[in-house]
Amino acid sequence: MERRNKSVGKAVAAMLLILALIPIVVMLLSAYHSTKNLLLQRSANTRESAVKTVLDTRDCMDVSVRKALTTLSAENLFKKQFVLHDIKKKITTAEKENDALYNTIFATSDGKYAATYKTSSAFDPTTQSWYKGAIKNMGHVYWSKMYYDSTSKSNVISISKAVRNSKGQVGVLSFVVLYDDAQEVLNHLNVGRTGNAMLVSNNGVVIAAKDKKMIGKSIAKTMAFKKIKKTSKKSGNITVAGTSPIEKVYYDQGGKESGTVVLAQFKSDELTPELHSLVKSSIVILVIMLIFSLLMTFAFVRVIKRIVNMLSFFFAEAGKGKFEKINPERLKAKNFFERKVNHFVHPHKHGIEPQRLAFEYNSMIDSVGNLIQGVQKEGKKVATMSKSLFELSQQTSSATEEVAKTITGIAEVTGSQADETQKGVTQMRELTDTIQVMHGNVKEMSNKSQESSSMNQENIALTGEVNSNWHAELAKMGELMSGAEKMNDNIQNVNKIIGVINEISHQTNLLALNASIEAASAGEAGKGFAVVAAEIRKLSDETKESTKEIKDIIKTIQKQSAQMVAQTSTSLAGGEKQAKLIKNAIESSQTVYSKGLDILDGIRHIEKASLSIEGIQNTVLGDLENISASTEENSAGAEEVSANSEEVLATMETFTANVAELAKISERLEQNLTKDFKIIE
CATH class of the missing domain: 3.30.450.20 (PAS domain)
Structure with a gap:
């Protein structure tokens, strides 16, 4: 069963969702806090307004009485x-x-x-x-x-x-002071939903109150009234320990000679409906924003996965030796979404990140293609030069064989001269003819030796050029392998980033678990948050799976890159072997050239000797003993030259075999480059 590639899509989706939710939650909490403070301020203003209204009524009554x-x-x-x-x-x-x-x-x-x-x-x-x-x-x-x-x-x-x-x-x-007007004002006074305003005497008895049940009752023993009696301030807020901010008591004593104080207070549930409504609204907004964030995250992840899959496809093809450039016209799209996503990978030097990556990929394909094409051309050139060198080596070998035969003939003639020298003057004419024949042969041998030397020089020059071009190709292949190794290093850095994402996913899972525990402890009020926490844990698990999928994709890319490096390394090793063979061929050609020069020198000596023989042929009879000695020396020299020519012939056979092997290697190199590497425009 084929194993699915891992992906970081879910991890990226979770991260984007969290990044979107954090400011939303912060905003909602801030709005809740601000609204609560505004409600508290409104309640405080309502208390103060109620106290001031009752106080104004009381003061009017006090002035009147x-x-x-x-x-x-x-x-x-x-x-x-x-x-x-x-x-x-x-x-x-x-x-x-x-x-x-x-x-x-x-x-x-x-x-x-x-x-x-x-x-x-x-x-x-x-x-x-x-x-x-x-x-x-x-x-x-x-x-x-x-x-x-x-x-x-x-x-x-x-x-x-x-x-x-x-x-x-x-x-x-x-006379008795009746606060009927104050009570009438209190009856029509709006003090919030649960608020109560009271006119209280200095001994704590309620004279008039919004809550009529409090009229006539004493609040002297309450903590709030005790604090009011102890304070030296004319008016202000009193906070009783164990109560909420909304339960603060606002008081105003007005003129103390009146013997009364006006105070107002709300119950603890005064803001409960407003706050509950605010929480509901915040939850609705949070759900709407969550849905919107999920949709945007899903779309973004699909775009990223589409881009990564397209780039992975081209890298995989490159790993197989098919170097295809990213061409917008050849990108397939099934629907409008894929067509829009394809636009993100259109190669552009100054575009967005995926477009720049596609542009750099195409640049790499161009460089690799030029390198491979150059290697192919140089391989063909090496093959052609190897064939030419092989033909030249065959010609040189044939010429060397003829030289050997000629030198052997010279040795035989020299032996005959030694025998005929003993016969005397009567055979001088035959000697003269023989010397003329020898002179002609020496000239012919000299010409052939010069031709052989020129051919050897040309072989050495061609082989040197082949060696230089081949070393240049080896350097380019080394740069290609170095680039592939750098790509493997970059992939390792991606693996590190995936490790960091896995750690973030793990921490997110722990946070979601803690949030679920807190939500469970909150009871009914935490049920909604528990659902969000469960979804976050689910997203964290999906992130972990996506990270595994991306890791598999990267492993596949690494494997393909390693295959490409292995193929390049194999080609590099074969090239180094060919370089050694070329070097051996150059050395063999130089040896042949050196031996050819020696042969040419020997031939020139023979030519000089034959000229001397012609010069002294009139004095042969008088100098017969000298001629005999010279003939013996010529015979020995001819034998030595014959031996050298046999060595040169053996060397040329080796050189010819090496050149034939070089030709075969260049043909194989050309076939391998043509078969394994294809450039698709």
Whole structure:
């Protein structure tokens, strides 16, 4: 079963998805935090506004009752002898005319009084707190603390003022302050969804409240009220330990002489609906953005995989010896998406990364193609030169064989001369003829030796040129193998990057596991996040699989690159072997050339000797002994030359065999380059 190639597509998708989700989550958390702060600020403003509204109403009432008390106490009835009957009429009339006056009473120091309401027989006004406070603050308006009034059977606050008449008598004018207007304002006051505003006396009894159930109750023992009583600030926020920020208590005491304080507070669930709605909206936005990110990530990964697969195909073909350039017109596309993706791998020198990679790949194909074509051309040239050299070596061998035969003939003639020298002068004419024949043969041999020397020189020059061209080709093949090895090193760097991606995937899996645990501990509120965490773990696993697939692809590329390096190395080794053979051929040609020069020198000596013989043929009879000696020397020289010519012949046979082997090697090289490497334009 064929094993599937691994891919980093899933890993890249997971990374892109995480990178897209992080700013979205941060943005949503920031929006949640900002909105919560705005809601808290709105709630704080609502508390302050409610307190200010009630406080303004209370202050208006305080000013009204203070003015009513001051105006009434300034009447002439209270400046002369106190007449309780007249005073009662006056306060009754005033109470009817002014709504601020209620249960008005005037009491003297002897316990007598005039009141607009009924009292018990045992009632003693001098024992009341409003009376004592007014006497203590003579000449000033006094506000009593909240107390229970048996007449109205309710908790009330009294305002009173002590007056002194011209007779020196002291009396106290007082009436009950009703905060009906404040209660009316509170009834229509909007204090959020769960908020409550209250007008509270200094002793902690609620006078008026948005929540009517609190009216008449005491909050003196609450922590918030205790802190308000302890603080020296006129107004501010009070935070009770163990409560949330929304449960802060805002208070304002206004003028402390009024004896009341206004405060407002929200319950802990005041912002719950808004925050729940915000969380739902954030989750909806997160899901929408997640879906959008998934779609964009899927499209991006498909584009990357398409690009990588196309480039891998061309590299694989190059590994097989088919060097095909990336041509936009030959890229296949089944649909609109693939046509658009193909545009990303159009070779362009200054385009995007895949386009530049395709351009560099095509440049590499051009370089490799030029190199292979150059090697093919030089191989053909080497083959042609090898054939020419082989023919020249055969001709040289034939000429050397003729020279050997000629030298053998010279040796025989020289032997005959030695025999005939003993016969005397009668055979001089035959000697002369023989010398002429020998002279002609020597000239012919000299000419052939010169031709052989020229041919050897030409062979050496051709072989040297072949050797230089072959070493240049070997250097180019070495550069090709070095480039392939560098490509293997780059692939190793990709393997390191894949290792880093695997580690990131592992860490992402751990983070997703931790997130799942936290979501499970959060109960119902964490179910949505648990689903996201599970999807992240799934993406992390898919990333791991994709990384394995890419690793397999890279291994395949490495294997193909190694095959190409092995083929190049084999060709390089064969080239080095051929270089050695060419070197041997050059050395053999140089040896033949050297031997040919020796033969030419010997022939020239023979030619000189024959000329000497012709010069002294008239004195042969007188110098017969000298001729005999010279003949013996010529015979010995001829034998030596004959031996040298046999050695030259053997050397030429070896040289011819080497040249034939070189021709076969060049033919095989040409066939291998043509068969294994193809350049597809």
